[in-house]
Amino acid sequence: MRWNKLLLIFIFSTIIISINGEAAEPEQVHLATTGTPTEMVIQWGTEEDTSAFCPSDNIVEYGIDNENLNLSENGNNDMYLWTTCTHTTLLSNLNPNTTYYYRVGGEGEWSSVYSFKTLEKNPDKITIGAIADHGTSSNAQETTSNMENENLDLVIHPGDISYANGAGSGNGIGDQSVWDEYQNQIESLTSECPHMYAPGNHEEDAEPYGFDAYESRFFNPGQNSFWYSFDFEFIHFVSISSEHDYEPGSTQHTWLKNDLEDANNNRENYPWIVIFAHRPMYSSNGDGEGHGSEIEFREAMEGLLFDYQVDLAIWGHDHHYERTYPVFEENVYSNNSGNLDNPFYKPGATIHIVAGMAGRSTYDGLEEPQPLWSAYREVAYGYTLFEATETSINYKFIRNSDMQIADEFWLVNSIEIQEPEENPKINYNQTNQTEDSNLINQIKELNYLETPLSVIIIAITAIFNLKFRKK
Numbered sequence: 001m002r003w004n005k006l007l008l009i010f011i012f013s014t015i016i017i018s019i020n021g022e023a024a025e026p027e028q029v030h031l032a033t034t035g036t037p038t039e040m041v042i043q044w045g046t047e048e049d050t051s052a053f054c055p056s057d058n059i060v061e062y063g064i065d066n067e068n069l070n071l072s073e074n075g076n077n078d079m080y081l082w083t084t085c086t087h088t089t090l091l092s093n094l095n096p097n098t099t100y101y102y103r104v105g106g107e108g109e110w111s112s113v114y115s116f117k118t119l120e121k122n123p124d125k126i127t128i129g130a131i132a133d134h135g136t137s138s139n140a141q142e143t144t145s146n147m148e149n150e151n152l153d154l155v156i157h158p159g160d161i162s163y164a165n166g167a168g169s170g171n172g173i174g175d176q177s178v179w180d181e182y183q184n185q186i187e188s189l190t191s192e193c194p195h196m197y198a199p200g201n202h203e204e205d206a207e208p209y210g211f212d213a214y215e216s217r218f219f220n221p222g223q224n225s226f227w228y229s230f231d232f233e234f235i236h237f238v239s240i241s242s243e244h245d246y247e248p249g250s251t252q253h254t255w256l257k258n259d260l261e262d263a264n265n266n267r268e269n270y271p272w273i274v275i276f277a278h279r280p281m282y283s284s285n286g287d288g289e290g291h292g293s294e295i296e297f298r299e300a301m302e303g304l305l306f307d308y309q310v311d312l313a314i315w316g317h318d319h320h321y322e323r324t325y326p327v328f329e330e331n332v333y334s335n336n337s338g339n340l341d342n343p344f345y346k347p348g349a350t351i352h353i354v355a356g357m358a359g360r361s362t363y364d365g366l367e368e369p370q371p372l373w374s375a376y377r378e379v380a381y382g383y384t385l386f387e388a389t390e391t392s393i394n395y396k397f398i399r400n401s402d403m404q405i406a407d408e409f410w411l412v413n414s415i416e417i418q419e420p421e422e423n424p425k426i427n428y429n430q431t432n433q434t435e436d437s438n439l440i441n442q443i444k445e446l447n448y449l450e451t452p453l454s455v456i457i458i459a460i461t462a463i464f465n466l467k468f469r470k471k
């Protein structure tokens with residue numbers, strides 16, 4: 001009986017292979033990073049006839065002349081229970097500050113020619129985009145097209161990516177073709193700028209899929225797709241999962257503790273730590289069940305963010321934009337305006353961003369009252385980005401409707417702010433020595449007066465709370 005079954009499987013497989021020998025047209029081209037500036041990961045999809053076999057090639061041809069793609073690299077591929085085959089090919093030994101042209105596929109089918117530009121060696125500034133809760137709506141497409149004009153070096157996406165699983169986590173089998181539609185819609189941006197993801201609840205489909213689509217379609221440099229980290233110029237990025245066990249003692253929690261400990265000891269090389277995941281530790285606008293601040297997640301992991309002084313935490317899940325003051329256990333550590341003349345200077349706690357306004361939908365309004373830890377919030381479609389130097393981060397939320405900067409703040413870690421060269425709004429380069437001195441004095445005041453005072457207040461509050469609870 002067993003042999004009969006094996007024979008049937010063999011015959012069936014042979015038939016499938018024989019009728020599916022043709023390569024398919026490449027689509028869904030997207031880039032990812034290993035963190036190494038001289039490398040680029042190229043990924044793309046091919047729509048195969050079955051989910052059993054992927055006859056399409058994994059070749060990238062590339063070069064610095066778009067009419068002479070004289071270099072070639074081969075990679076590998078992966079499929080899950082869907083007909084999309086994802087190809088992954090790593091390019092290495094790339095020159096800095098160079099535009100590379102490339103096409104993907106193989107002799108059967110080649111894509112058109114795309115391009116990306118490598119970072120210059122030791123850049124003064126990098127620009128990072130951050131969005132979540134994207135989807136395929138016209139608003140989502142507007143966000144993508146606006147981001148294309150920003151010259152982004154990297155995009156991070158803390159989950160709820162395509163909404164192939166429209167029903168939510170594990171409630172039903174989603175339409176996997178939505179992933180293909182989504183990845184084609186964002187190809188113009190993802191083919192020139194690497195994107196790195198964290199899993200959201202809409203990445204989890206009913207069995208037998210689970211997180212298979214997310215795992216199969218996106219590269220990351222970690223041991224699994226759910227928690228990983230990488231260094232990117234001035235920043236140690238950490239992607240974690242609010243959709244998996246995060247309690248103390250869990251594999252993820254232990255991994256995060258070790259990763260953040262190492263990163264905090266490596267500030268000399270990577271002065272900033274930025275973490276991203278889907279469900280927000282701080283959000284004041286939940287719009288119903290299962291939204292708002294993810295208290296269990298916060299209680300399990302916020303201590304690690306505080307102990308190792310994570311600078312920024314970027315979340316999604318709630319469909320608005322929100323930015324907190326530096327906060328730990330709901331205590332505000334510094335309530336600066338965040339302007340360049342009154343920036344956050346080593347505030348002692350993490351600033352949290354909710355960036356779930358990329359396109360899926362927005363909420364009807366804002367829940368009142370606004371908590372003290374919430375510095376700014378707005379319901380509007382748009383995207384966030386931040387410019388980072390060795391000594392400063394300038395974070396912005398830009399709304400789609402008028403392309404204005406709706407919110408902006410500065411976070412600095414040194415009195416010698418390395419201002420980006422091009423900044424038409426602020427023109428810091430035109431300030432004179434006296435103004436520089438004023439800025440430095442202000443920052444000193446922030447650091448040496450405000451932060452210790454707030455710590456004392458928090459300590460007193462904690463002691464009172466403890467006594468109150470005992471009673």
Ligand SMILES: [Fe+2]
Binds near residue numbers: 160200278317
């Ligand atoms: Fe979500």
